[in-house]
Amino acid sequence: MSEQEVRTRACPDGPLLVRGATEWPGPDGEAVxxxxxxxxxxxxxxxxxxxxxxxxxxxxxxxxxxxxx
Ligand code: FES
Structure with a gap:
């Protein structure tokens, strides 16, 4: 398994752009x-x-x- 750098950037009044993630917490807390x-x-x-x-x-x-x- 390789580690990959995850980078984030918040858009003003908008989403968080996430680069390099393999999963992200969903609304129920489980990984998506x-x-x-x-x-x-x-x-x-x-x-x-x-x-x-x-x-x-x-x-x-x-x-x-x-x-x-
Ligand atoms: S930030 Fe785009 S729908 Fe919520």
Missing amino acids: AVTRPVVAVCRCERSQRLPWCDGTHRFLAPGAAVRQG
Whole structure:
């Protein structure tokens, strides 16, 4: 098994872009397999495809989309 560096970058009022992960915690806490080099993880918790961003954050007021902390 090889270790791969995981990098993240938060998009303003949008998702967390995650590069290099092989799994990510789902809404129920169980690991969800990551099958792409980069995935967008929802930070507003309103996506219909959690843990992934589905674009719903675009319809929220600026600053309301992303949970702080
Ligand atoms: S951050 Fe995009 S739907 Fe939540």
